[in-house]
Amino acid sequence: MISYNPSKIEKKWQKYWAEKNIFASEVDKKQKKFYVLEMFPYPSGDIHMGHVRNYTLGDLVARYKRANGYNVLHPMGWDSFGLPAENAAIENNVDPKYWTEKNIKNMKNQLKKMGLSYDWKREISTCDADYYKHEQKIFIDFYKNGLAYQKETIVNWDPVEETVLANEQVIDGKGWRSDAIVEKKRMKGWFLKITEFAEDLLKDINNLKNWPEKVKLMQKNWIGKSFGAHIDFHIKEINDKITVFSTRPDTLFGASFIAISPQHRLVEKLKNDYPEIEKALTKLEFKNTNEQNLDRIEKIGILTPLKASHPFEKNKLISIFIANFVLIDYGTGAVFGCPAHDQRDFDFAKKYNLEIIEVVSKEKNKRIRNNLTCAYAEDGYLINSGFLNGLTVNEAKEVSIKKLEELNLGSRSINYRLKDWGVSRQRYWGCPIPIIYCKACGIQTVPEKDLPVKLPEKVDLQKSGNPLSKQSDWINVKCPKCSGNAKRETDTFDTFFESSWYFARFTDPQHNDAINKKNADYWLPVDQYIGGIEHAVLHLLYSRFFIKAMNKLKLINLNEPFTSLQTQGMICHQTYKNSNNEWQFPKDIIKENDKFFSIKDKSKVYPGRIEKMSKSKKNVIDPTTIIDKFGSDTARFFILSDSPPQRDMEWTDEGVEGASRFLKKVWQLINADNYVNIPYQKIRHSDQSDFNILLCTYKTIKYVTQAIDNFHFNLAIANIRILFNELNMYKVRTKNNRIIKKYCISNFLILLNPICPHMCEESWEILGNQQSISFSPWPKVDLEYFNENQVILPIQINGKRRSEVKISKSLNKKEIEKLVLNHQAITKFLVQPPKKIIYVPNKIINIVI
RNA sequence: GCGAGCGUGGCGGAAUAGGUAGACGCACUGGACUUAAAAUCCAGUGACCAUAUUGGUCGUGGGGGUUCAAGUCCCCCCGCUCGUACCA
Numbered sequence: 011m012i013s014y015n016p017s018k019i020e021k022k023w024q025k026y027w028a029e030k031n032i033f034a035s036e037v038d039k040k041q042k043k044f045y046v047l048e049m050f051p052y053p054s055g056d057i058h059m060g061h062v063r064n065y066t067l068g069d070l071v072a073r074y075k076r077a078n079g080y081n082v083l084h085p086m087g088w089d090s091f092g093l094p095a096e097n098a099a100i101e102n103n104v105d106p107k108y109w110t111e112k113n114i115k116n117m118k119n120q121l122k123k124m125g126l127s128y129d130w131k132r133e134i135s136t137c138d139a140d141y142y143k144h145e146q147k148i149f150i151d152f153y154k155n156g157l158a159y160q161k162e163t164i165v166n167w168d169p170v171e172e173t174v175l176a177n178e179q180v181i182d183g184k185g186w187r188s189d190a191i192v193e194k195k196r197m198k199g200w201f202l203k204i205t206e207f208a209e210d211l212l213k214d215i216n217n218l219k220n221w222p223e224k225v226k227l228m229q230k231n232w233i234g235k236s237f238g239a240h241i242d243f244h245i246k247e248i249n250d251k252i253t254v255f256s257t258r259p260d261t262l263f264g265a266s267f268i269a270i271s272p273q274h275r276l277v278e279k280l281k282n283d284y285p286e287i288e289k290a291l292t293k294l295e296f297k298n299t300n301e302q303n304l305d306r307i308e309k310i311g312i313l314t315p316l317k318a319s320h321p322f323e324k325n326k327l328i329s330i331f332i333a334n335f336v337l338i339d340y341g342t343g344a345v346f347g348c349p350a351h352d353q354r355d356f357d358f359a360k361k362y363n364l365e366i367i368e369v370v371s372k373e374k375n376k377r378i379r380n381n382l383t384c385a386y387a388e389d390g391y392l393i394n395s396g397f398l399n400g401l402t403v404n405e406a407k408e409v410s411i412k413k414l415e416e417l418n419l420g421s422r423s424i425n426y427r428l429k430d431w432g433v434s435r436q437r438y439w440g441c442p443i444p445i446i447y448c449k450a451c452g453i454q455t456v457p458e459k460d461l462p463v464k465l466p467e468k469v470d471l472q473k474s475g476n477p478l479s480k481q482s483d484w485i486n487v488k489c490p491k492c493s494g495n496a497k498r499e500t501d502t503f504d505t506f507f508e509s510s511w512y513f514a515r516f517t518d519p520q521h522n523d524a525i526n527k528k529n530a531d532y533w534l535p536v537d538q539y540i541g542g543i544e545h546a547v548l549h550l551l552y553s554r555f556f557i558k559a560m561n562k563l564k565l566i567n568l569n570e571p572f573t574s575l576q577t578q579g580m581i582c583h584q585t586y587k588n589s590n591n592e593w594q595f596p597k598d599i600i601k602e603n604d605k606f607f608s609i610k611d612k613s614k615v616y617p618g619r620i621e622k623m624s625k626s627k628k629n630v631i632d633p634t635t636i637i638d639k640f641g642s643d644t645a646r647f648f649i650l651s652d653s654p655p656q657r658d659m660e661w662t663d664e665g666v667e668g669a670s671r672f673l674k675k676v677w678q679l680i681n682a683d684n685y686v687n688i689p690y691q692k693i694r695h696s697d698q699s700d701f702n703i704l705l706c707t708y709k710t711i712k713y714v715t716q717a718i719d720n721f722h723f724n725l726a727i728a729n730i731r732i733l734f735n736e737l738n739m740y741k742v743r744t745k746n747n748r749i750i751k752k753y754c755i756s757n758f759l760i761l762l763n764p765i766c767p768h769m770c771e772e773s774w775e776i777l778g779n780q781q782s783i784s785f786s787p788w789p790k791v792d793l794e795y796f797n798e799n800q801v802i803l804p805i806q807i808n809g810k811r812r813s814e815v816k817i818s819k820s821l822n823k824k825e826i827e828k829l830v831l832n833h834q835a836i837t838k839f840l841v842q843p844p845k846k847i848i849y850v851p852n853k854i855i856n857i858v859i
Numbered sequence: 860g861c862g863a864g865c866g867u868g869g870c871g872g873a874a875u876a877g878g879u880a881g882a883c884g885c886a887c888u889g890g891a892c893u894u895a896a897a898a899u900c901c902a903g904u905g906a907c908c909a910u911a912u913u914g915g916u917c918g919u920g921g922g923g924g925u926u927c928a929a930g931u932c933c934c935c936c937c938g939c940u941c942g943u944a945c946c947a
Contacts, residue, residue: 182944224863224942231862234946256947269947309945335945345947353860354945427946546942651884652871658940660871664885671899672884716875724872728883735883804879809928811879813913835913848927854878858927 014677016641019772024125026771032784033072033127035083037532044080045533046072047513049541049549050087053113054094057120059581059623059649059661060542062633066646067578067655067723068540069126073764074718076127077788083533084127085516087134088114091142091505093171093187095439099471106439107467110137120634124642125768127784134519136508137439141515143462144524145507146444150455151563157203158433160453164273164338165432167195172475173436174199176504177339177429179548194273199434200443200501204555208233208426211554220574222656225546232547234427239411240342241420243268243318243328252276252318252330255341255425259414260406263395264348264369266359268318269311269333271343277332280314287312291332309358310334321419322396322410333358341425349385356385369395370403431552433504436476438469440502448489448496457490463498476500509549510556513539513571525566539572546577576721579658581649583629585618593628597635620660631661643766644670650765651727672731673769676762679738680755686778688752692792699741700750701795706736707754708791714761715788727765733758752777757789805830806856807839823849830855 027033048068051061065086072084088110095106102109114135121128134141152158166175170188174197179186204211212233215226238257245251252268270276272291281288290312311331320326328346335354336345349359350368359366366382370390392398397413398406414420434443442463444456456463466484469477478484478500489496511524517533518526541549553571560566586594586606598609606615623630636645648669653659695701710733717726737755742748756777763770763783774783803826804814813835817826827847830836839859846858 227863228942231943236946238947254947258947335947337946340946347947352947354947425946543941654872657872662871662885665871668885725883728873731883802879806879806928809878809926814879846927848878850878854928856878856927 011678011681014674014769016643016673016768017638020123020125020642020768023768023771024122026782027125027127027784028130030782031131032782033082033084034129034131035081037529038081039532041081042079043083043533044072044075044538045083045536046075046538047085047516047536047540049539049545050089050509050512051117052089052092052094053110053117055113055116057117057633059631059633060578061121062124062645063578063581063649063655063659064540064542065121065124065126066649067576068538069124069646069767070650070718070723070764071538071540072127073767073784074788076784077760077764077786079787082127083516084129085132085134085519086121086126086128086130087132087512087516087519088117088136089505089509089512090114090135090137091440091502091508093437093439096437096471096477099439105467106471107137110135110439123634123637124646127767132516132519134512134515136441136505136512139462139464141512142441142508144515145441145503145511146456146461146463147458148511148524148560148565149503149507150444150458151565152202152559153455155563157206157559157563158200159203160198160200162196162198163201163432164194165197165199167193167197169193171437174432174434176432176506176548199432200445200499201430201432202555202559204431204552205426205428207555207558208235208428210558211428211551214554214570217570218572218575221572222575222577225543225550225575225577228546229551232428232551236425236427238423238425239407239414239420240423241321241346241414243321243346244419245316245318245330247316248279250276252344253342254344254346255423256346258348258351258407259410259420260392260395260398260401260403261348261351261369262320262322262346262410263392263398264350264367265320265328265346266349266365266367267311267329267331267347267355267362269331269336269345269347269358271336271338272332272334273338274332274336274343280316280332284315287314287332309354309361311358311362313362321414321417329364331358331362339429340427350382351385351387353385353387356382367394369393369398374400431504431555433507434501435504436479436500437502438465438471438477440505441507442478443499443501443503445499446487446489446496447499448492448494450494451489451491451496454490454496460490465502478502506549506552510552511560513553514557514560514566514568525560527567530566530568534566534568535570536572538574538576540576540578543577543579550575576655578655579653580622582620582658582660583623583631584620584660584662585627585629586615587618588613588615593626595628596631622658623661636666640666640670641673641768643769644673647673647727647766650723652724654722654724656721672734673766675738676734676769676773679734680773680776683742683748683751685748685752685755685776688748688778690752690756690777690779691749692753693746693749695750696746700747703736703740703750703754704792705795705798706733707757708795710761711757711789711791718764723765726761730758730762730765733761759783760786760789801852803830803852804854805833805836806854807836808858809856812836812839817852819852823851826855830857 046068048064072082076082090110095110098104098109099106149158166180168175168185168188168190170190171185175185175192180192184191212235215229218226236257238255239259240253240255241259242251242253252270311333314330314332316330317327318330320328347355347358349355349364349366351370369392370386371393372390374391389403392401392406398409401409411422442465444463446454446456448454466481469481471477485498485500487496487498513536514525514530514534518529557568557571561568583596586599588594594615599606599615600609606617608615621627621629648666651669652665695704710729713729714726740751742751759770759773771783799819800816801819802814803817804811813833815830815833826849842859844857844859848856
């Protein structure tokens, strides 16, 4: 028998699929479509295990849906703009374009070795001008329709990357890539009006039935809708006002101070008028930026000499503080403090010795307790609040808002935490923003005929700051309107811009416009999207926004891009350290008698925690090495077999070897007999053994189908293994036995094919089939086999299983009771007559004594 | 702090709608083959007791409850993981 040689058969079938274009797909309105997409990678150089998991999941779905008669779209491309290319350029003095293209070539080869069923003719790379010219056009459309605008704001500045970050890219006060503490800086930049869709983005989350609850919740929290009121506090001395946003207008009578953010508009004025404030403020801002990552910074306020009038009590004046805990980004950058009913305000009041007025009481008409030890934030009835007294919190909210509106001192309002998306980046390796600044004509968009605005080549990246701003030959252009001297915008887009619409471009990547509506209408939305949870808000929210915006501009006819979303868990591996506490690569370690040693110098190595694979901890396994050694089918099988996709999984040598062992055994099963001249035919069983193997086959078809539909691929594999074990034990004595065995093996292969396609193609051929297994329809169950007339009935005494009995389904309750009560293992328990007998037909019987 | 999720053998994990807990695999143990090892094959494998069975007790983080019956439902508690963080 020829031994299983994965590298040979995998090359053979990869070549076959490519040459025959098996996985190319075209619009075909007669066929039902299925669009499966995995998040496309950044071409960093090599694929890692996370990619292997992601793309194996997608490939399984694609092949499964194909077998189920769908016209499947399964494309792949490259998210190829981004900072690593620039960093590599600086470090190794290579052109980012060259570096990126080389990486793409390499990673594409690696992906091809995995045997993924992509339609490679649809491949796109976002750094190609052919791709980003459409993006520039989309931006211009956004701009012309008021969905993109320029403004000066306080931005998140990453001092290491020397660029602006979106709020979403700031994690724990640090840059999401650089880990540097983010600074606040005033800058001009381009923004997309995502807030215009805040309500739609929030509301439509409810339609995303097949998204993980967790992701939906994260998006809801990110959008952060809250109901309340804008309230004006007038400052007579300077004839100005402070507008605050509050969700608790009912507690207005308990207001004892106003706090504004250090970045608030009024602060500039105060700084000029009162030097001592400016002085105090430098200290405050120091705290604000540098210690933000410490647990909770101390709440500090600077008392200003100004006083504001209370909207309901004309004679009451309220102190105004500049406080470090008030966020300029949220609401109006100003709040009123009600210490009795907000813990933060309470702490602040205690510190600065401010009045604490209780205005909500738990019980109706209850008097004040006076000695609050903490704020009371729960429901209750209003007290000490003039016209609001006696009302519930909710009633008081309504009444106070109405009153504010009457007095023209405020209004009902809804606030969102979501801010407009700042897309300007001071980087070279990104899509140029198609804008021209003319002294005479102002901001001009680049005319469509001049698109794309291509990135200049041979740029010096060694200098710090924005590289494009130093390219004078590129910057200087003629104004499209007056033909006078003008300058290009030197910022490039945030790279999330590219990934916000690539899935739509895949539907016709060569089309002259960004979107071929005819194709998009057929293929979109993406039926199954698969990727990492880390994109729960960033990429997934931006993409939803893009689709809604493009829909509004009639560029696309779609409301939500992704019907079903699955997020995969991380891949973990044991960590190792040597005696110098240095991380060690698993590939450099050998295990002897449960102890670990370095392969190089035999020194002792100590195993550490099982952690998420990361380059820094060196606990990585190179997929290419695994594929070269065991074959892609083994890697695919193992990565699916151990854990459900959503959960983290541990990569172990033993696991891979177990997978490899299984495939070798399948190979032996296929090659142990010659089935070429046996018909692939469904025939009836003639004895119990035939019946059992057919029943097992049909059960497996049923369970594997269910498991794949529910994204429980580990269960699919468990069931496939059960069928395999049965097939291995099935004895062939007659010609009919062999026909049955071939039939069952064939179905087994079709079930295994989405997981291990190369081995299944080869086996399929060995069985004597002329056509690729990729064209074999998913098998169907024969329900007749599920109508067994006998069933094993467990017998319980007082809920405890004591025995079981084989019964015929045709027996009635009386007959079964009689049978069970006379069962020899049961009679000994029946010292007294049973009190009660519960019989669940064909499932269980419980005797209560 | 808030929000979400999870907790089942030595390990990864199964268990439709409350109905035989531990499927499938990994690891381990014993046996066969071998001069030997590896590989492979066969058998066993939740814990404890036992007259060693085809017997029994316990057992799904802990405690209580509902039910004929609870991993699954309800209440309280503990632990872990993830997300988020002054959101007014």
